[in-house]
Structures are given as C-alpha cells and as structure tokens.
Amino acid sequence: MTTIALEPRLWIPNLPFDEEESVAAHPRRRGLPRSLVAWLLLPGLAALVAVGVMYAAQTAQATALTYQIASLRTAKSQLLNTASSQAQRLQEVQSAGQVAQSATRLGMAPPSTWTVVNPPVTKTDPLTPVILALRGG
Secondary structure: OOOOOOOOOOOOOOOOOOHHHHHHHOOOOOOOOHHHHHHHHHHHHHHHHHHHHHHHHHHHHHHHHHHHHHHHHHHHHHHHHHHHHHHHHHHHHHOHHHHHHHHHHOOOOOOOOOOOOOOOOOOOOOOHHHHHHHHOO
C-alpha cells in the first residue's frame, strides 16, 4: 500500500467552510439569546402585520365603493332617461292638437260664436270707477 503525503500549503485561504480553520480561528462568541432576539423582533413583525391588515381593509373598502359608484351612475343614467322620456310625453300631451283631439273624444266642441263676457258691475265695488275709466266708458 502506498501512502500519499500532503505537501504543506504555501498559501492558505481563510474560507468559512474550512471547519478546522474556522473553529480554531473564531472562538464561539457569547451574543444575545435567541429568545431575546425573537422578543425584540416581535413588535416589528406585529407592526408589519397591522399595516398589511389595514391595507387589505382599505383595498376592500375601495373596491366596494367603486362598485357602489358604478351602480349609482347606472341608476342616474336610467333616471335621466326616464325623466327625458316623461318630459317628451308631457310635451306631446300638452300640444294643441292632442288637447283638441282629447276634447273631441270627450264630446266637446268649439263654440260656434265667440262672445266676451263682462262681469256684472255693482255700485258697492270701490274699483268700479277705475275699471270703467280703464275701459274707456
């Protein structure tokens, strides 16, 4: 059996994965216990969770309001269309031709002769002289 002897290295890199050198070169330091580190990180983690929950709540509320705005705009346009059609129908019903047609259907007819009706004048009315003066009589 042959034995291979290792030659001494001229340059030895200090690599972190070299166990023999890292253990010898770096003695174990005494730091904060892991439980204390966890307790110190807990408020930061709680703050991140709170911010995330608030962001999700605001996003949900914004989405709900967006849907509500869309439904209100749809309702507004329907109401405007209804108001427009009703205004048009009112103009049609109030037209002179429609009024005459409705009157004929009800048996009404225009008078054969036109006469002006004057209200009866009473002597006790204090405005009688003014009315007579304005008429020219």
